[in-house]
Amino acid sequence: MALKTWRNWRGWQGLTLALLAAGLPGLQGGTLAWMTVAMLGLACLKLLEARSLGERRLVALLQLVVAGLLAAQRPELGPTLLQGTATVTALAGLLALELDAGLNARALLSRSLQVALAALPMALLLLVLVPRLDPLVPLPAPEDRVAETGLSADLDPGGIARLAGNDAPAARLAFAAGGPPAPAERYWRVLVHERFDGRRWQRGERSLEANTIPLPPAAGPANQLWLMEPSRFAAVPWDGTSRAPAGGDESLRLHGSGELLLRQAAAERRTYRLAGQERGVSWQQLPPGPVDLAFPAGRQPRLETLGRSWAELPSTEARLAAAESWFRSRPFRYSLSPGALPETAGLDAFLFERQEGFCGHYASAYTALMRAAGVPARVVSGYLGGTWVQPLGGSPFLDVRQSNAHAWSEVWVSGEGWRRVDPTVWAGGGGGAVAGAVAEAAAARTSWWTWSQRQWWGLDVAWSRWWLGFDRAEQENLLQRLLGNRRDWLGALVLLAVGLTLAAGLGLLAVLQRRGGDPARRQLEWALMPLRRGGLEPEPGESLEHFCRRAAAARPELAAGLSELAASYQSLRFAPPGTGGSNSRARLARAAHRLRHNTTLTVRPWMQMCAGSNGSRTIAGPWSSWIEPPPP
Amino acid sequence: MTRSPLQPVIAAIGEVLLGKERAVKLALACLLARGHLLIEDLPGVGKSTLAEALARSFGLGFKRVSFTSDLLPADLTGINVFESASASFRFHPGPLFSEVLLADEINRASPRTQSALLEAMAAGRVSVDGTSHPLPDPFLVIATQNGLDQGGTAPLPESQLDRFLMRLSLGFPERAAEQALLTGAGGHPDTIATGLGPADLRALQQQAAGQHCSAALVDYVLDLLARSRSSGMGGMPLSPRAGLALVAAARAWSLLEGRDHVLPDDVQAVLAPVCEHRLDGGQPRHEPGELSRELGRGVDGLR
Structure with missing residues (x-):
C-alpha cells in the first residue's frame, strides 16, 4: 500500500514535469525563459532527492510556479491547454501527497479539476481588473530564427528561376463583424521597397524613431484581429487604411512609407488589432522624396528608353495609361518558373524577350518604367487574397499563407497621393485574378492536414479574440465604462471583487465536492x-x-x-x-x-x-x- | 418492518426487568454476537436480574461470583481433587463452567484473577494442571464494575476492557417502571418460559454471524475506524478488534431488528456500547457517550 501511494504521487509529479518540459521549446530565450528552464530543472532534481513531505510539497509548488511562468510567456491556445493540464496534474500530485490514504486516479483528477475550476472566477477577475503588462522582457528578435515569411527585404526577381509554392501560414485575420472584403480588395501591404539600384529593389532603413508616428487612433473599437506568424520584419500586414482602435495602441507605429511597424520583429506569434476606416491615413498624402525617383542610368537601357518616351506625355494619368496599354498589348504571361534572367539588363530581358514571370517581375519592371517616365514610384510587397475559412467551431477567419505573397507598385499621382497599381493583372491568360487564382487553386486542393489545421486555427482565433484581444486598451475601455473618472475606487474595487470571487470559488468547490459520490x-x-x-x-x-x-x-x-x-x-x-x-x-x-x-x-x-x-x-x-x- | 423473531424473548425479559428494553436488547445482542458484557453501575439496579433472565430465556445455567480481593483463579476455574476411591484426581469444575456467569465487582479482584477470567473468556477453554477443559458453548460473562472512585479497586486495564464486546449501564428505572416494580408487577426470572433452549441460541448466534454486510456498510465502519484514528479526535484510536466487535454487534442488532442485512442504523445503535469504553480507555468522560457521539457525527451516515 505504501509503495503504491508512493508511486501514485511520484507518477503525477513526473507527468507534470514532462508536460511542463513539453512547453519549453516555444520559448524565446531571455532572462525569463532561462529562469523557467532553471526552475524546471530544479524541480526535477528536487523530485529525485525529496525525502520528506515538505520537500515533495516544494516540488509541487515549483511546478505550479513554472506553469505560471510559462503562461506569462506563451498565451496561445495550444500552450495554454498544455499549461492548464500541467497545473491540474500538479494539483493532483499535491493531493495524492496530502491524502496518502489513496484516492484513485480518477478521483484525484476530478478533485484537482474542481480546485482549478474554483480558481477560475478569481483568474477572470484578475484578468479584467489588474493592469496588464506589456510583454515581460522585450527582446530583440534572435537572428537565427528561421524566417517563415515569403517576403524579403530585397526584391530581385531576376535572380529567381522558379518560385516554389510555400504553403506555410503567414497570418490570420478575423473580423469583428461581417465577412472579408472582396477578393480584389484583399491587398495586405507589408514592406515598401523604394531603393532601386538598377536591378534590385531594396527596402530603406527603418527605425522606430525616424519618420514614424503612432498609428492614429480611430473613433470606434477594433474590428480586425491579426494573428501574425513569426517574422523577420517588424513590419506587419495591414490594409493600409485602418487605424488603431480607440484609445490607441502603443505598440503600433506608422512609417512614412506606409509600413505598419511593431516595436520589434515578431519573433513569437503576435496579435494586433486594427479599426477599419474608409478614408486613408496620412501616409498616402506624404509627398515622394528623391529616392522615389532614383533611377541609375544605363543599367536597363531598353527599359529606360521606353520609359523616357512616356515622359513626354503631359500628365501622370496619361503616362499610367500608356504603360498599361503597352503591357496589355504585349503577350505577357504569368509563370512561376520563368527561369533566371541575365545578370545585366535583366529587366530588359524580361520586358522584351521572355515576357513571362511572376508578380515580382511585373512590379519591378513596371515601377522602373514609371521612374524612367518621371513618375515617383515604388514597389510594395505583401499578401494578396487569402482563403476565407469557416471552421466547424470557433471564429471564421481569413487564412493568409506564404503562397499569397505578392508584389505590386505604388505611383504618386499629384492631387491624389500614392495609388496602388498592380501590373501583374495585365499579364495574359486569366488577366485579373492571376495571383488570386493561384491561391484559390491551392485552397481547392485542401489536404486533410490543412483542413484540421484550419479547424484548430478557428478555435485559436476565437481564443485570441477573447484572451489576447483583451489588451491594455480594451481593459482601459472597460474600466472607463465601469468606473468613469472615479479611479480612486479601483483599489477598493479590486480588493472587494477578489474577496467575492474567492468566496464564490470556495463555495463552488464546496458544491462540487458535495456532489461527488455514486x-x-x-x-x-x-x-x-x-x-x-x-x-x-x-x-x-x-x-x-x-x-x-x-x-x-x-x-x-x-x-x-x-x-x-x-x-x-x-x-x-x-x-x-x-x-x-x-x-x-x-x-x-x-x-x-x-x-x-x-x-x-x-x-x-x-x-x-x-x-x-x-x-x-x-x-x-x-x-x-x-x-x-x-x-x- | 418485519417483527423480530426475538421479540417474545425481549418481551419476556422486559416483564422481569421493567422499563429497560434497550438495555435488554443490547445484552441480547451481546449474547447473539458471542460477546461479553461489562456493566458499570450502582448496586441494586437489576444487574443479576438481567443476567439471570438472559440465562433463563434460553434455558442456560447461571452462576454468580462475587469478586473479592482474595479470590484466586482456582476459585473460578475449579480444581483437581484426589479421590481415594478411584485413586485418581478428578476435576471439579468451578463457576466458570456455567453458560452465564455474573462476575460481580470484577475490579475488586486481584489482577491475576481478573486475567484468568479474561483469558478464559477469550480462549473458550480453561487449563488446569495441564489439562484443557472446554467451556460451555453459549458462554456469556456479565461483569459488573463499581464506580472507579471507590477504594480498594484494581481497574481493568485497557487491553482487558477491549475483551468486552459492550459496556452498558442500566441506570435508574423511569418513574412509571419503578412504580410498577414497587407495586409488585415485576415478575421473577424463574417465571420466564420462552420455550427456547441452548441449541436455539446457537442457531441464532450462527444466523447473526451470517447477516449480510454490504460493501457500503463496511465502508461506513472503516470510515468510523479511520476517523477514530485521525488526529483531532479525542480518545484512543479504535483497534481492528474494535472494528470486528462493531460489525458483530451490528449484525446481532440487525437480527434483533428483524432484518437480514445490516444498516448504518444498526452500527449507530451499538456504537456507544461497543466503542465508548474502547475510546475512553476505561476513564469515562463527564458526559456519557461523548466520544462515540463525536465519532458518529464525524462520519457521513447517509450512505
Whole structure:
C-alpha cells in the first residue's frame, strides 16, 4: 500500500514535469525563459532527492510556479491547454501527497479539476481588473530564427528561376463583424521597397524613431484581429487604411512609407488589432522624396528608353495609361518558373524577350518604367487574397499563407497621393485574378492536414479574440465604462471583487465536492434537496433511516414517500445482492421522483418566508436522542 | 418492518426487568454476537436480574461470583481433587463452567484473577494442571464494575476492557417502571418460559454471524475506524478488534431488528456500547457517550 501511494504521487509529479518540459521549446530565450528552464530543472532534481513531505510539497509548488511562468510567456491556445493540464496534474500530485490514504486516479483528477475550476472566477477577475503588462522582457528578435515569411527585404526577381509554392501560414485575420472584403480588395501591404539600384529593389532603413508616428487612433473599437506568424520584419500586414482602435495602441507605429511597424520583429506569434476606416491615413498624402525617383542610368537601357518616351506625355494619368496599354498589348504571361534572367539588363530581358514571370517581375519592371517616365514610384510587397475559412467551431477567419505573397507598385499621382497599381493583372491568360487564382487553386486542393489545421486555427482565433484581444486598451475601455473618472475606487474595487470571487470559488468547490459520490447517492441528494431547502437537513452523521423517520414526523404528508425512499435506497445499498431484484435502481429513481414531486408541491420556501420569520422549520433531533448514552 | 423473531424473548425479559428494553436488547445482542458484557453501575439496579433472565430465556445455567480481593483463579476455574476411591484426581469444575456467569465487582479482584477470567473468556477453554477443559458453548460473562472512585479497586486495564464486546449501564428505572416494580408487577426470572433452549441460541448466534454486510456498510465502519484514528479526535484510536466487535454487534442488532442485512442504523445503535469504553480507555468522560457521539457525527451516515 505504501509503495503504491508512493508511486501514485511520484507518477503525477513526473507527468507534470514532462508536460511542463513539453512547453519549453516555444520559448524565446531571455532572462525569463532561462529562469523557467532553471526552475524546471530544479524541480526535477528536487523530485529525485525529496525525502520528506515538505520537500515533495516544494516540488509541487515549483511546478505550479513554472506553469505560471510559462503562461506569462506563451498565451496561445495550444500552450495554454498544455499549461492548464500541467497545473491540474500538479494539483493532483499535491493531493495524492496530502491524502496518502489513496484516492484513485480518477478521483484525484476530478478533485484537482474542481480546485482549478474554483480558481477560475478569481483568474477572470484578475484578468479584467489588474493592469496588464506589456510583454515581460522585450527582446530583440534572435537572428537565427528561421524566417517563415515569403517576403524579403530585397526584391530581385531576376535572380529567381522558379518560385516554389510555400504553403506555410503567414497570418490570420478575423473580423469583428461581417465577412472579408472582396477578393480584389484583399491587398495586405507589408514592406515598401523604394531603393532601386538598377536591378534590385531594396527596402530603406527603418527605425522606430525616424519618420514614424503612432498609428492614429480611430473613433470606434477594433474590428480586425491579426494573428501574425513569426517574422523577420517588424513590419506587419495591414490594409493600409485602418487605424488603431480607440484609445490607441502603443505598440503600433506608422512609417512614412506606409509600413505598419511593431516595436520589434515578431519573433513569437503576435496579435494586433486594427479599426477599419474608409478614408486613408496620412501616409498616402506624404509627398515622394528623391529616392522615389532614383533611377541609375544605363543599367536597363531598353527599359529606360521606353520609359523616357512616356515622359513626354503631359500628365501622370496619361503616362499610367500608356504603360498599361503597352503591357496589355504585349503577350505577357504569368509563370512561376520563368527561369533566371541575365545578370545585366535583366529587366530588359524580361520586358522584351521572355515576357513571362511572376508578380515580382511585373512590379519591378513596371515601377522602373514609371521612374524612367518621371513618375515617383515604388514597389510594395505583401499578401494578396487569402482563403476565407469557416471552421466547424470557433471564429471564421481569413487564412493568409506564404503562397499569397505578392508584389505590386505604388505611383504618386499629384492631387491624389500614392495609388496602388498592380501590373501583374495585365499579364495574359486569366488577366485579373492571376495571383488570386493561384491561391484559390491551392485552397481547392485542401489536404486533410490543412483542413484540421484550419479547424484548430478557428478555435485559436476565437481564443485570441477573447484572451489576447483583451489588451491594455480594451481593459482601459472597460474600466472607463465601469468606473468613469472615479479611479480612486479601483483599489477598493479590486480588493472587494477578489474577496467575492474567492468566496464564490470556495463555495463552488464546496458544491462540487458535495456532489461527488455514486449515482445512487446523487439521486438521494437530489430527492432530499427540497427538504433541505425547507430547513429539514440530515444532521452530521445521521443515517437515512433515522432522518426519514424524523422528517416524516415533521411532515406527515410525506411519510409514505420518505419511507419508500429509505427502503428503496437501503435495499440498493445494504441488502444482499439478488433480494432487491434487478430493478431496484428503477425503484429508487421512482421513489426519488415521487418524493421530489410531492415535496415541491407541499414545501415552498418562499411561502414559508412570507409566512414569517420562522420560515425554516428545523426539527430538533440531536444525536443524543438517537444514540443512547450510557447513564452516569 | 418485519417483527423480530426475538421479540417474545425481549418481551419476556422486559416483564422481569421493567422499563429497560434497550438495555435488554443490547445484552441480547451481546449474547447473539458471542460477546461479553461489562456493566458499570450502582448496586441494586437489576444487574443479576438481567443476567439471570438472559440465562433463563434460553434455558442456560447461571452462576454468580462475587469478586473479592482474595479470590484466586482456582476459585473460578475449579480444581483437581484426589479421590481415594478411584485413586485418581478428578476435576471439579468451578463457576466458570456455567453458560452465564455474573462476575460481580470484577475490579475488586486481584489482577491475576481478573486475567484468568479474561483469558478464559477469550480462549473458550480453561487449563488446569495441564489439562484443557472446554467451556460451555453459549458462554456469556456479565461483569459488573463499581464506580472507579471507590477504594480498594484494581481497574481493568485497557487491553482487558477491549475483551468486552459492550459496556452498558442500566441506570435508574423511569418513574412509571419503578412504580410498577414497587407495586409488585415485576415478575421473577424463574417465571420466564420462552420455550427456547441452548441449541436455539446457537442457531441464532450462527444466523447473526451470517447477516449480510454490504460493501457500503463496511465502508461506513472503516470510515468510523479511520476517523477514530485521525488526529483531532479525542480518545484512543479504535483497534481492528474494535472494528470486528462493531460489525458483530451490528449484525446481532440487525437480527434483533428483524432484518437480514445490516444498516448504518444498526452500527449507530451499538456504537456507544461497543466503542465508548474502547475510546475512553476505561476513564469515562463527564458526559456519557461523548466520544462515540463525536465519532458518529464525524462520519457521513447517509450512505
